[in-house]
Amino acid sequence: EAQVTQNPRYLITVTGKKLTVTCSQNMNHEYMSWYRQDPGLGLRQIYYSMNVEVTDKGDVPEGYKVSRKEKRNFPLILESPSPNQTSLYFCASSARQGSGYTFGSGTRLTVV
Amino acid sequence: AQKVTQAQTEISVVEKEDVTLDCVYETRDTTYYLFWYKQPPSGELVFLIRRNSFDEQNEISGRYSWNFQKSTSSFNFTITASQVVDSAVYFCALSDAGGTSYGKLTFGQGTILTVHP
Numbered sequence: 108e109a110q111v112t113q114n115p116r117y118l119i120t121v122t123g124k125k126l127t128v129t130c131s132q133n134m135n136h137e138y139m140s141w142y143r144q145d146p147g148l149g150l151r152q153i154y155y156s157m158n159v160e161v162t163d164k165g166d167v168p169e170g171y172k173v174s175r176k177e178k179r180n181f182p183l184i185l186e187s188p189s190p191n192q193t194s195l196y197f198c199a200s201s202a203r204q205g206s207g208y209t210f211g212s213g214t215r216l217t218v219v
Numbered sequence: 220a221q222k223v224t225q226a227q228t229e230i231s232v233v234e235k236e237d238v239t240l241d242c243v244y245e246t247r248d249t250t251y252y253l254f255w256y257k258q259p260p261s262g263e264l265v266f267l268i269r270r271n272s273f274d275e276q277n278e279i280s281g282r283y284s285w286n287f288q289k290s291t292s293s294f295n296f297t298i299t300a301s302q303v304v305d306s307a308v309y310f311c312a313l314s315d316a317g318g319t320s321y322g323k324l325t326f327g328q329g330t331i332l333t334v335h336p
Contacts, residue, residue, distance in 0.1 A: 140323070147228075149310060149326035165323065197264060199324075207254055207314075208324060210264040 109134045113198050113211035120188055120218055128183045128214050130198030138201040139181040140165070140208065141173065143194040150197065156181055188218040221246045223313050225327035232301055233335050240296045240330045242311030248272075251315050253287065253294045254324065258308040270294065301334045308332070 111132045120126055132139065140155040142165075152165030156175040170192055172184040181200075185192060195215050199208035222245040232238045244253065255267040268278065270287050278285045282299045298305055311327040 142324075142326075147328055149223075149225075149328045150312075150324070151326070152323050155323060195262065207252070207266055207269045209266075210256075213262050213264075215262075 109209065111198055111200050111209050111211040113196075113214050116212060116214060118214060118216050120216070122189055122218055123187050126185050126188060126216075128185075128196060128198075128216070130181045130183065130211060131179050132181075132198075132200040132209070133179065134200060134202070134209065135178065136200035136202050136209075137178070138203065138208075139175065140199045140201075141171070141181070141183050142197045142199065143167065144197065144213075145194050153183070153196075188216075190218050192216065193218050221248075221251075221313050221315065221325040223311050223325050223327035225309075225311055225330050227330045228328070229331040229333070231333045231335065234303060235300050236334075237297060237299050238301050238332065238334075240298075240309050240311075240332065242294045242296065242327060244292050244294065244311070244313045246313060246315065248315045251313060254312040254314070255285065255294075255296050256310045256312065258310065258329070260307070264310070267296075298332075301332075303334050303336055306332060306334045 114129045137158050141153040142150040144150045151167050153171050154173040156162040197213050198211040201208045224243045251272045253270045257265040275287050284297045286295045308329045308331050310329045312324040314324050
């Protein structure tokens with residue numbers, strides 16, 4: 108089954124404790140992206156990747172890092188999480204520009 | 220810069236009513252794509268439709284229909300004979316076809332639709 112898999116689905120952590128949210132897709136898609144969803148703001152792009160070793164900032168990259176060492180994986184790293192990063196996070200992949208994204212199931216992160 | 224506006228924050232209807240969700244977009248690109256996604260209470264994002272900027276034909280899929288009007292930069296979504304299972308947050312999104320944004324989806328704020336029995 109074609110899918111984007113994110114883990115974990117839920118995470119509660121404390122301020123400053125490094126964490127990684129994993130994302131993997133099995134569709135051989137070139138484009139991958141991370142979004143965060145906050146009430147009243149819709150979804151905003153954090154980082155995106157056009158292919159292996161090619162990544163760039165989205166609209167809200169502060170406090171996040173990503174890497175794309177393999178085509179299928181695109182982890183999101185929070186080196187020092189803060190409470191304002193409490194949000195619902197989505198990973199997504201796309202075969203090409205404009206083709207639409209397949210989204211993962213989301214990761215609900217709470218930073219206390 | 221691209222922008223998507225969903226002016227209706229929340230809509231409440233009674234089952235079997237028709238409901239239209241509005242979406243207005245801004246872009247300087249001549250080629251772009253428009254999308255609608257549904258987010259049910261379980262939280263996942265479900266793709267509903269993609270429309271490219273050269274195709275202004277309206278589309279109908281069962282109880283769902285979409286009205287794309289380039290002249291007014293709108294891409295509205297109508298649910299006919301709404302059902303309780305239609306209760307969800309609906310997002311309109313815009314993506315360019317090239318340039319430097321590499322297919323980034325710009326989302327509207329979302330419309331919360333509640334369908335009462």
